[in-house]
Structure formats: C-alpha cells, structure tokens
Amino acid sequence: MKKEPQNISLDTLFELSEFFKFFGDTTRIRVIHLLLSGEMSVSAIAEKLNLEQSVVSHQLRILRTANLVKPTRDGRKIYYALDDEHIGEIFNTGLAHILHKKKG
Amino acid sequence: MKKEPQNISLDTLFELSEFFKFFGDTTRIRVIHLLLSGEMSVSAIAEKLNLEQSVVSHQLRILRTANLVKPTRDGRKIYYALDDEHIGEIFNTGLAHILHKKKG
DNA sequence: TAAATACATGAACAACAATTCATATATACA
C-alpha cells in the first residue's frame, strides 16, 4: 500500500506544522468553534467562553496575525470572523476523527 | 452567513486541540509526511530526515501513544506505519490551505 | 554467551507559549 511520495519542501512542511499549531490550543480552538457560527465581538467571545478579555485578545491577535480571523470595527466593539473558508473544513475533518475514535 | 451552532462539548474541543497538537511540530509532521508513502523503520526515518535516532524515537512514542502510528517488529528493526486513514486526509487538507495561500 | 545492532527511555536543560496583571489606546456619549 505504498503511495508515490509527494515532493514537499522542508519549508512547506514547517509552515504546515506552524499552521496546525493554531488549532492545537484549547482556547483558540474554542474561539474558532464559536466563530464557525458567525462573527462575534471580543467581549461576547470572552463571556461565552468564560474567559478573561485579555486572554481572548491575546489569542485573537495570534489568529489575526496568521490571517485566520479578521476584525471589523463597529463603534467601540470589534467583531471577529473567520477569514478563510478552509478553517471550517480543517476543524470538521479533525472533529470527524475525534468522534470516530470515540465510537470505538 | 450564520450557520447553526454545532453543540460540541468542552471535552471534545479539548481533545480536538490535543489532536491537532500532534501535527503542530515540525519533526512530527515530517515523520507523518514520510509515513504517508508507506511504513519505515526508525533508523530509516532518522536517516531520511537527518535526525538523531533518539529524537525520532521520542516523537514516535508520542505518535504511538496517540494511536497515530503503529509499530511492527521485524527482527531488530521496528517498522512504523500510519494507523489511521484520517491522518492523510487532515495532512492534505492543511497542505491545500498552505499551498493555496502561497499562490496569493 | 558475548558483542553488535536497533530501538526506547529517563533526566536535565533550553526554548517556547499561555495566562495574569497592569496599563494603554480608541471610541462614544454626557
């Protein structure tokens, strides 16, 4: 069952692992999960997840820098939304794996 | 563009982030990538990736504990293979995202 | 059974990442 090896550069593999890192933190995955339902303000996210505003802001900055979420200001509030259609796909692929394993 | 919220337990979200963590390390993603082409012995992996045997063994233990790879002994050598069909899918979904972004 | 080979593992160290706390900035509104 040996497939043809894909030729992926070391650099790309590094980027790939960096990318998966964003999903590898509970706080961030909860934020991502929440935003799958639609955009939400920082304070709403913090309240919904029962986290300190500062924690949410810090993690949002990480996601924003990576272009996984994008902010839109409306008055004093800033609404964050997922920036990329792929994110839901990756989230759901991983979720399917977890749920599949849970069944045994 | 608001979707219906999926009801996913905190516990499942935690497991999901733990799962993505395995992909969030350069060494492990390189090992996974290598094993996508088929099973390989520890020493072969180490040689191919130009890593110390100890580094590879440590990371393989992490992947093995998580049931992402499974070992098969043949004499002195131990061959590792990916244990789950989903792994390639997740790898490729992430890869597609990276390559898509590279294009701009 | 002694030596060589292949792999695993424990402990120490170093690097990194997340949270906390205090404070800064930006906007709205009285």
Place this chain on the structure above:
DNA sequence: TGTATATATGAATTGTTGTTCATGTATTTA
C-alpha cells in the same frame, strides 16, 4: 472635554514541550 466602555498590549510568571545525552532493553549472530 471628561468619563465610561471596548479592546489591545507589554512584562512577568508559569507551565509545557522538544532536544540532548547517557543508558537500558531486545534481538541477532559470531
């Protein structure tokens, strides 16, 4: 323009994780 609200950010602290180095275990073969 002063105050309140919403968010961002820097520094310190703490917890986590990967690598290194030394050593242990299993298997083969002379």
